[in-house]
Amino acid sequence: MFYALVFLVLYLAVITFITYRSARTETAQDFLIGKRKVGVLYTIASLSSGFRDAAGLAVWFALAFYFGWGSLWLTAGLGAALLAVSLIAQKVRSAAGKRNYINLPDYLSDAIGPLTGKVGAWFIMITSALYSAAQVYVSGSLFAALMNTSTVVGILFTVIIVGIYLVIGSYSTAIK
Secondary structure, three states: OHHHHHHHHHHHHHHHHHHHHHHHHOOHHHHHHHHHOOOHHHHHHHHHHHHHOHHHHHHHHHHHHHHHHHHHHHHHHHHHHHHHHHHHHHHHHHHHHHHOOOOHHHHHHHHOOHHHHHHHHHHHHHHHHHHHHHHHHHHHHHHHHHHOOOHHHHHHHHHHHHHHHHHHOOHHHHHO
16 A cells, blocks of 8 residues: 555656646647647657556456457557557648647548538547546546545545546647
8 A cells, every 4th residue: 555655646747747847848839739740759648548558457357358369460460450540540640730730620620521520520529529538437446445435535636636637738749
């Protein structure tokens, strides 16, 4: 329990430092899209973050349970795909900068039409909300078990920490 608390405090200190430093130096444009200067390594980190979070970790354990060592090939395939996408992302980032796109619905609205952009935005918001809820639940449950408290307290603590981090931080901060 002592080591868990020490690592939790250290983790929160690192997040606080990165967030504070970024919040002082970033403009609104930097906050949303990281100045369009996110390199290959940070692009891979951003894309793979969904696989490294609590919900993704639960999926990986479930796959390992059902498929054994064979599920490790999924890791190799995903790693290769993330590398390929991160290399292509440089061209996409450049094109988005020329047309001043900030997100996928901006592109869809321009390329296909405003209705498609709005439908895409709603689809992204709904799936993101469901995925975020799963992440918060798993993270909060793990925190509650680790700290020997109720699940509700663990989830509330997780929501507070992530909420503060997202309000103060930015895209670049989240990647770091």
